[in-house]
Amino acid sequence: MPESDQSTHPETPSPPDLHSVLTSEGFARRDREYDEAADKAILDRPIFNIRLRLILSFSLLFLFTLFITIWIISVLAGVHDKILFLEAADDYKVEIQQARRFEKNFLLYGTNLDDAREHARTAQSLSEENAERFRRVVGEKTLRDMNEHLAVYIQLLDVVGQGNRAEYEGELREHGAKVFAQAQEFVVKERRMVHSMLHLTRNVPFYFLGVLFALMMLVVAFLARYILKALNRFIGYTDRIASGDFTPITPKRRYRDEFSLLALNINRMVRELDQQHRILMESHKLRAMGNLVSGVAHELNNPMNNILLTASLLEEEYDSLEDSEKQEMLQDLVAQVERTKKIVRNLLDFARHSETKFEPLDMKTILEKTVELVANQIRMKKVRLIMDVPDVLPAVHGDSHLLGQVFMNLIINALDVLPEKGEIRISTNTNRRDGFVGVDVTDNGPGMPGHVLSQIFDPFFTTKPKAKGTGLGLSVSRGIVRKLGGYLLVKSELGVGSTFTVLLPVTTIPSDITSRPEKSEDEGGDD
CATH class of the missing domain: 3.30.565.10 (Histidine kinase-like ATPase, C-terminal domain)
Known part of the structure; x- marks a missing residue:
């Protein structure tokens, strides 16, 4: 008989052994593109780490403290200037007050006119010496008006000393009163302002401590929330990994920080865990196949025995069998082969590894x-x-x-x-x-x-x-x-x-x- 042609059906792949499974490239490789994309997304973000946040936070606190300190120094310098002004203004007021007292003595008793002139001119000298300080406090217009009244007052003192007392007495009293009233007014006003500034300066440290404490609590709360939120997120990652989900960590924030490096290391660890998990899965599956083999072998034995018996009977009694009987026996052979193929196919489906x-x-x-x-x-x-x-x-x-x-x-x-x-x-x-x-x-x-x-x-x-x-x-x-x-x-x-x-x-x-x-x-x- 001529040699029969080989079957044209594709050869059914055999189940892989454990070594080939564990060393295959397809098994060792996870979805590297996805892993690399996750790592790249983590690294591609701009850096705004915890160290920088701490530096910025404490820098803001330092700047706030510096601002308050400079402000207090400025206020104290202003208080110092105002105290110097008050000293000069008090001297000026005292001289005017003395001039008015001697003016009254002169108008009543005709004495002490020279003393009045001397104190008035001393007041004028004080005004000229402290003109810049007075100008900063009372303003240019008030200072000019005050000096004009004082000059007229001095002139009137000279005039009444020449015997025109009755004619200029009223005018002398009027200008003297105005000069004294002006001196009294800005001294009282400035003293109130100094007291107000001193009161504010005394209370500012308490306000400053309160605001500083609030800012520190705000910074601490912000950093704690930032860090604790990240820690809770990583606790969630570890819980997820412990439950068997080896999906790589992807970015959740706009900026990269110290936790980004932790995420990269966890992703690296997850890749190793996933590979080991796959090894365990394949190892267990191949061991389970060993348990199935005994049952499958017995399952295959029945159709193979039927095939052997039918083929032997067909060989021995081929010439004596009717065509219909031959056809029936061939159909039985095909059915038993199909049954065998189905059993083997199911076993291969269970054994075959795929992504x-x-x-x-x-x-x-x-x-x-x-x-x-x-x-x-x-x-x-x-x-x-x-x-x-x-x-x-x-x-x-x-x-x-x-x-x-x-x-x-x-x-x-x-x-x-x-x-x-x-x-x-x-x-x-x-x-x-x-x-x-x-x-x-x-x-x-x-x-x-x-x-x-x-x-x-x-x-x-x-x-x-x-x-x-x-x-x-x-x-x-x-x-x-x-x-x-x-x-x-x-x-x-x-x-x-x-x-x-x-x-x-x-x-x-x-x-x-x-x-x-x-x-x-x-x-x-x-x-």
Whole structure:
């Protein structure tokens, strides 16, 4: 017989081994462009760091203190000038007062006219010596008017001394009174002003301390709010990272500061954590494949035996068989091969590694494929599996491959704790939490005590024998669900069983998933 042509069907890829997975470029590389864009956005902002804010704040406080100090010095200098003016004005007033007293003696008794002239001229000399100081205080017009009255007063004193006393007595009294009144007025006025300035100067330190304290509190409150807000934001980042969300930190403020360097280092740490998390996920998935192989091998054995028996019978009795019987046997061979291909395809789908992608999910199809993979293990364990999943569910986006891994872990965990004739129920609900679709995987096994329940999602925590469990299944599953924007919850009661609930957000577009707020309840305990 001529050699048969080779099959034209493309060769089905074989599952990767652990070494090839962990060393592959596709596995080691996150979305570098997104990470680099986040780091670049952090570094490209203008610098306005905490040190600069502190320098500016204390510089403003220093400038305010300097301004108040200069103002107080200026006020004290003004008070000093006014005191000197008051001394000169008091001397001027005293001389005028003495001149008026001797003027009265002259008008009454005809004596002391020379004394009146002397004191009047002394007052005139004081006015000339302190003209600039008087001018700053009383003004040019008042000073000129005062000097004119004083000059007329001195002239009248000279005139009345020559015997014209009766004729000029009234005018002398009038000008003398005006000169004294002017001196009295600006002395009293200036003394009040000095007292007012001294009072203000005495109170200014208290006002200054009050304003300075208020400014310091304002600066401290501003800096504390700035720093505490940044710290709270980073606490949120660490909580998010602890929950399995390894999205890099992006800028939240207009300026770059010391926290920007912290954000860069956290992004670097997150990249390393994400890579290690992926390694754990792949390691656990490949270990789970080992558990599946025994069941799949038995599952493959049935169609392979059928193929062998049918092919042997066809070879031995080929000439004696009717054409219809040959056709029926060939159809049976094709059906058994298709069954084998389906089993292998499902196993490869579970083993194949790919980047996370968000796409519309058919929850029922994902669950059915997952159940098909473990169908033989369910039969071998003699466990009853009930699926209560409607054909139509609210729109959910996610990664079908990762989600299938989650359901696989939950079903295998249930099989491990169930006795023969146990029951696993898979159901869905949309009323568990607003905006979420829930998938419940419930078993009627022995349940878990409280101390186990509180640690059930911790990495490497397991109640299985050392050779059977790694303690990574539920931890990895929770990380996957959180990465898809959802929650993995658990309820358990001793002697009744356990229920694991996968909650996924209802979405219309994939971007809705990443915009959801952080979780607000403990995912590891009861609702």
